[in-house]
Amino acid sequence: MGEAFIVHAGNPKNLHSYEDVAANPQAKLGLVSGTMEGRYAQAVGIGNGQIAMFPDVPSALSGMRAGRVDAFAGTALTVQDMLTKAKDNGLERAEPFSGPVIDGQVAIGYGAFAFRKEDEALRQRINKELAAFVETPEHLDAVASFGFNRDQLPGPVKAEALCHHPDDSL
Amino acid sequence: MVDYLPAMLSGLKVTVLLTLGAMAVAFVAAFAAGMARLSRRAPVRGLALVYIELFRGTSALVQLFWVYFALPLVGIRFDAVTAGILVLGLNTGAYGAEVVRGALSAIPREQYQAAWALNLSPAQALWRVILPQAVIAMVPPAGNLAIELLKNTALVSLITLGDLTFQAQTLRAATLESGPVFALLLGIYFLLAQTMRFGFRRLENRLAHGQDYGGVR
Amino acid sequence: MTVSATDNKPALIRISRAGKFYGAHKVIDGMNLDIFPSEKVALIGPSGSGKSTLLRLLMTLEKLDEGEIEIDGVSMWTESMAGRKVPAGPAHLKAIRSHIGMVFQSFNLFPHMTALKNITLAPVTVLGMGKEEARQRAVELLGEVGLGHKQNAYPGQLSGGEKQRVAIARALALRPRILLFDEITSALDPETVGEVLEVLRRLAQRQDITMLLVTHQMHFAREVADRVVFMEHGKIIEDAAPGQIFGSPKQERTREFLKSVLQY
Ligand SMILES: Nc1ncnc2c1ncn2[C@@H]1O[C@H](COP(=O)(O)OP(=O)(O)OP(=O)(O)O)[C@@H](O)[C@H]1O
Ligand SMILES: [Mg+2]
Numbered sequence: 001m002g003e004a005f006i007v008h009a010g011n012p013k014n015l016h017s018y019e020d021v022a023a024n025p026q027a028k029l030g031l032v033s034g035t036m037e038g039r040y041a042q043a044v045g046i047g048n049g050q051i052a053m054f055p056d057v058p059s060a061l062s063g064m065r066a067g068r069v070d071a072f073a074g075t076a077l078t079v080q081d082m083l084t085k086a087k088d089n090g091l092e093r094a095e096p097f098s099g100p101v102i103d104g105q106v107a108i109g110y111g112a113f114a115f116r117k118e119d120e121a122l123r124q125r126i127n128k129e130l131a132a133f134v135e136t137p138e139h140l141d142a143v144a145s146f147g148f149n150r151d152q153l154p155g156p157v158k159a160e161a162l163c164h165h166p167d168d169s170l
Numbered sequence: 171m172v173d174y175l176p177a178m179l180s181g182l183k184v185t186v187l188l189t190l191g192a193m194a195v196a197f198v199a200a201f202a203a204g205m206a207r208l209s210r211r212a213p214v215r216g217l218a219l220v221y222i223e224l225f226r227g228t229s230a231l232v233q234l235f236w237v238y239f240a241l242p243l244v245g246i247r248f249d250a251v252t253a254g255i256l257v258l259g260l261n262t263g264a265y266g267a268e269v270v271r272g273a274l275s276a277i278p279r280e281q282y283q284a285a286w287a288l289n290l291s292p293a294q295a296l297w298r299v300i301l302p303q304a305v306i307a308m309v310p311p312a313g314n315l316a317i318e319l320l321k322n323t324a325l326v327s328l329i330t331l332g333d334l335t336f337q338a339q340t341l342r343a344a345t346l347e348s349g350p351v352f353a354l355l356l357g358i359y360f361l362l363a364q365t366m367r368f369g370f371r372r373l374e375n376r377l378a379h380g381q382d383y384g385g386v387r
Numbered sequence: 388m389t390v391s392a393t394d395n396k397p398a399l400i401r402i403s404r405a406g407k408f409y410g411a412h413k414v415i416d417g418m419n420l421d422i423f424p425s426e427k428v429a430l431i432g433p434s435g436s437g438k439s440t441l442l443r444l445l446m447t448l449e450k451l452d453e454g455e456i457e458i459d460g461v462s463m464w465t466e467s468m469a470g471r472k473v474p475a476g477p478a479h480l481k482a483i484r485s486h487i488g489m490v491f492q493s494f495n496l497f498p499h500m501t502a503l504k505n506i507t508l509a510p511v512t513v514l515g516m517g518k519e520e521a522r523q524r525a526v527e528l529l530g531e532v533g534l535g536h537k538q539n540a541y542p543g544q545l546s547g548g549e550k551q552r553v554a555i556a557r558a559l560a561l562r563p564r565i566l567l568f569d570e571i572t573s574a575l576d577p578e579t580v581g582e583v584l585e586v587l588r589r590l591a592q593r594q595d596i597t598m599l600l601v602t603h604q605m606h607f608a609r610e611v612a613d614r615v616v617f618m619e620h621g622k623i624i625e626d627a628a629p630g631q632i633f634g635s636p637k638q639e640r641t642r643e644f645l646k647s648v649l650q651y
Contacts, residue, residue: 280495284495287446287448289513290508
């Protein structure tokens with residue numbers, strides 16, 4: 001799942017990436033507290049004074065409308081959903097947009113399941129069923145109404161490639 | 171737990187700043203509105219009533235929303251700290267106004283009459299005779315309101331301020347250690363509240379010094 | 388000390404056709420009363436007859452509805468402005484009040500101030516007297532009422548009789564020409580009534596003070612007053628020297644009233 005920004009119409013501060021925000025001390029970035037976007041912002045060197053933490057998505061939208069921040073950072077999905085629901089001509093998605101580059105790679109968030117370690121059998125079984133289900137027309141159909149499509153599918157990337165921690169049970 | 175300290179300290183700063191600032195605003199608002207409620211002029215009384223009921227009748231969270239997110243749309247813009255201090259102060263002040271009004275009306279009419287018979291002006295009577303007596307009765311409920319205010323500061327995360335509770339929640343989300351984080355949070359709030367209680371206690375004793383309210387005046 | 392009828396001096400207090408309503412209830416009803424400088428007038432009458440109301444009108448604690456009250460020839464509730472009579476403003480009332488002091492049944496001392504401070508407050512804030520001068524004067528006044536040793540006591544630490552004596556000293560501190568006393572011994576324990584009456588007795592000797600006192604203590608009225616005014620339903624029924632009122636009242640109502648209070 002890639003990242004996206006909401007900006008004011010016409011993108012007056014010309015923000016197309018986290019790095020753009022870091023490079024412009026006048027720019028203020030809004031995000032929802034406790035999300036990955038906070039870590040991205042930190043990782044690309046956006047100062048604390050440039051960040052406004054909103055407790056939830058509706059507050060973040062209000063903050064954008066009130067001009068409290070110049071951009072709001074969220075997953076592409078969240079951003080699209082907000083813009084669709086807000087129906088606000090004063091706001092738009094920043095285009096083009098490039099995701100934050102961290103350790104030389106564009107950061108992407110992956111969805112995952114967590115299991116108890118004892119439930120190894122269950123994990124294997126679900127992995128098997130998922131492998132069979134993912135990318136089927138049935139699957140795409142089911143998630144379409146939430147705004148997902150083929151673009152967000154992980155493709156050939158495997159959990160083993162993403163998780164390095166020895167304790168990770170994925 | 172030591173790892174939590176920097177975040178908690180920055181939250182503590184925000185919480186203390188908001189509490190002290192809002193207490194100052196509440197003090198002024200409570201006296202102004204409480205005395206206005208007793209004014210002889212009906213419009214003054216009405217204005218005070220509107221303020222009190224508006225702020226008591228709606229939640230502080232909603233008030234924060236309107237001041238921080240909605241007022242900018244009509245061109246009134248406060249930074250988050252100012253908005254927080256203003257809203258929490260005015261909210262507490264609305265309750266405080268009733269404390270002020272109650273304490274003032276509890277002073278027997280005879281005290282006003284005695285001041286009048288001594289030819290004190292209404293302002294002198296209020297300042298020298300009525301308020302010093304009424305203030306003593308205001309201190310204990312004001313102490314309660316101040317502690318309520320302290321706990322209300324946890325609402326300011328709505329307007330992007332990182333107070334104690336917000337920092338604790340963030341730490342919780344980052345470490346998933348709810349128990350220790352909340353234990354620390356509980357301890358800090360408790361210490362803050364006790365400090366305030368102690369301060370108000372001292373104030374009460376100082377003001378009441380030498381006075382004995384037993385029997386007829 | 389002389390009885391008013393034989394005195395040619397102009398009245399210090401002149402009450403003419405005075406009327407006062409509480410709602411539809413007329414509590415002072417067409418009252419005429421002249422009180423002359425240095426007179427000591429006792430006001431007696433049944434409960435609810437309007438005695439307190441009359442004192443409160445004189446203290447400007449209540450507004451007069453009809454008629455006129457003059458203090459030393461100056462109308463209380465009207466003043467002239469550019470040749471026209473207008474309702475009295477705060478400054479006029481303040482000037483009028485500066486001649487008058489009052490002592491209340493319930494003392495009404497300020498509980499947050501020492502006896503001394505209760506007495507110095509008005510001279511300092513109202514008359515602008517220096518603090519030290521006011522203090523010395525308060526010490527003197529406390530001595531006069533026998534409370535030189537209670538300067539630093541708060542009202543809560545004083546007995547009823549002591550509180551009332553402080554209240555008298557407080558009223559005297561502004562050097563009023565007229566002093567009003569409203570049943571000042573009614574709230575006292577019997578054993579402390581005497582000490583307050585003693586202070587009043589001495590005050591009654593002073594020529595520079597005109598006194599108007601409401602009392603239920605007939606023997607005391609008889610002892611200190613030059614004149615006794617009996618009132619009922621807001622009207623004066625009889626106004627005469629104590630000897631006459633208590634000896635051979637002209638009015639039947641006076642006789643009945645005295646009989647009822649004296650046997651009690
Ligand atoms: N503030 C008031 N509002 C309405 N009525 C009042 C008020 N004060 C006094 N009255 C009424 O006016 C009348 C006269 O009252 P006042 O206190 O002057 O009587 P009094 O002669 O002093 O009686 P007492 O001997 O009981 O003190 C009474 O009927 C009383 O009920
Ligand atoms: Mg009375």
